[in-house]
Amino acid sequence: MLEINRIKAEKSELIERLKVRNFDATTIFNDLLTLDEKWRETKTELDKISAESNKIAKEIGMLFGQGKVEEANKAKDKTANLKEKSKTLTQQVNELANLITQKLYEIPNIPHPSVPAGNSDEDNEIVFEDAPKQNLPKNALPHWELAKTYNLIDFELGVKVTGAGFPFYIGKGARLQRALINFFLDEARDAGYKEIIPPFVVNEASGYGTGQLPDKEGQMYHCQVDDLYLIPTAEVPLTNMFRDVILKNEDFPIKITGYTPCFRREAGSYGKHVRGLNRLHQFDKVEIVRVEHPNDSYGVLDEMVAYVESLLKKLELPYRKLRLCGGDIGFTSALTYDLEVYSAAQERWLEVSSISNFETFQANRLKLRFKDENKKNRLAHTLNGSALALPRILASILENNQTEKGINIPKVLIPYTGFDKI
RNA sequence: GGUGAAUUGGCAGAGUGGUCGAAUGCGGUAGUCUUGAAAACUAUUGUACCGUGAGGUACCGGGGGUUCGAAUCCCUCAUUCACCGCCA
Incomplete structure (x- = not known):
């Protein structure tokens, strides 16, 4: 606001x-x-x-x-x-x-001067782009086929028990998922982020605090009896920890991370974009959140982007980095970088991380302030980023690493999975 | 889910209708003293809003009410604690 x-x-x-x-x-x-x-x-x-x-x-x-x-x-x-x-x-x-x-x-955040003009995701500025992987076998399969072949994910079972967009991860599929969560959390810890396990359900005030309400009311699952919302991202509880808080100058930098499932209604999505793991109603994500002095926030944004890039490099996934244009940037954000991994069999880039500086936009709603040198209360800056969202990473790992003899697990994950091949 | 007690400033804790934005203590800040520090002493010490300023307004868990006047009385909701019940 x-x-x-x-x-x-x-x-x-x-x-x-x-x-x-x-x-x-x-x-x-x-x-x-x-x-x-x-x-x-x-x-x-x-x-x-x-x-x-x-x-x-x-x-x-x-x-x-x-x-x-x-x-x-x-x-x-x-x-x-x-x-x-x-x-x-x-x-x-x-x-x-x-x-x-x-x-x-009703007013969105003021875009940072570096945000390019544009109407849609086609106008996003590509800051960096890997070459897509070329050495795939002849009849390379999309991940939903691979998931079926190797019995990793059961989408139909999810439909029976819950509904579309709520898959079951099974056996090595489940373990790979858990391995990724642990890998991401360990990396975040090594980068200085404090690990948090927040509630997965939040009240209305928290929805307003981070800006999901009122603009995205229809995107959250709402438990009406108790008037609580299932979180669409860990950003909501993690950032709302600081609602109505006055920090001291020396509290900066605040670096926290948390793994949570994320629940999104995704009303209005359809077609190939929701196929397989591309878009789910429930998915896992590790989020990093920063609360920073206004003078530092853009340096911090770069640092966060570099950190998430380092994860993709360690996973050996081809990726690209986009600076979102005015037409695609989120309502609450001043500047957002998206990271996309290449999905070799689908031959498209999939968004796996979105890293944003909200400047004072959330802080103003949250009443998140700090005492500056002159003991005046000033709004702090908040930032967050996915580090990372699991399903599309999983999709990309499966598709990019498939061989005729099975799927290779990225080296960094083997200590976490306990197996090197599917 | 039931019953009872509670919720006051950074913390502890007084205040049951009028001069209370709120005693007192601790903590914080500044000063005096000291070679320096501690102790002691003195002063100061919440947030938001309106106003160029003087000054004013609001806030004692949230919301509503009674009253000329509410931290104080009434209603309601929330939270915390205790006991009982249920339960992973």
Whole structure:
């Protein structure tokens, strides 16, 4: 969520930068500034009325204390009018404040100057790209065929027990999955991230804190009886740990990681993009989260991207790095890098990681602040990234490493799987 | 799930209708003293908002109510603790 003061101070510049997202903020900014003006006026008036009633109430108290009951009762008459006014003004102030936050919720984050303009994923900027692997056997299979052949994943069983998008991992498939989780967590720990196991279900306030609500309401599973949401990513509980927190300068850097299953309704997805492991309703992911001083956050973003790249290199997967364009970047993000691995048999790149700097966008909603050198509270910067999302990594490992005699496990994983071939 | 007790500032803890944004202690910060430190002493010490400023407003778990006036009374929700029940 943007700060209204920032809109006031940098209006035209922000409008310009939001154009990169194809978001025309002119009207909403003007509305907001008018509303803010109105709110300010009403608030000041209300404060005056309150001050007056407080004063009278105090006087009455004093009169009673001195035993001047009659005078006190007379003073009471003066308050009726004030009370009435205060009531209507309070209502107006609340209404205006609600309208303002509602409007603020509609505005996406301001893109970083380096975000390229564009309308869709086709306009993303390719920063780096490996050559796809060429040495596949003649009739190379997509991972869903491999999963069936080697009995690693049972999609139909998932359909029977739960529904589409909820596969069963079986035998070596399950162990490979678990190996990846442990590998990712160990790597993260070595890189200085503290491991967290958060709740997999969160309340409404947390949904708002990281920005899943209200904009992505339909994407989360909602347990209505208890009004709780299944997490779509560990980002939600991990970042909300810092909701309503005031950090000290020396608390930085904050580096945490967590493995969680992720639940996504993926309403509206269809076709080859949901085939096999490409898009699931439940999947596993290790997430890294940072809370940082505003001065450091972009250096940290680069560091995070480099870290996730190092994982892909260790897994020996061909990958590419994209800087998302204005049309593809997430609502809450200021700058996002996507990492995609090559799926040899499908002959497409699959997104396995998305690493973003949210600057103060989440922090403002979270009220996540730190005391700066001058002991002023300032909003911190939050960042996160997948490190990594499992299914597509699994898909890519299966497809890229298939041979006529079976599937080779990447060297770094063998200590974790306990086998080197499927 | 049932019954009872509780929820106050960074922490501990007072406050049961009026001058309480809130005693006191600890902690934090600054100063005095000291060669330096400790101790002692003195001062200061929450957050947000409105206002150029003086100043003002709001906040004692959340929400609502009673009252001229609420940390204090009432309703409601949440959380914590204790005991009982159930249970991985």
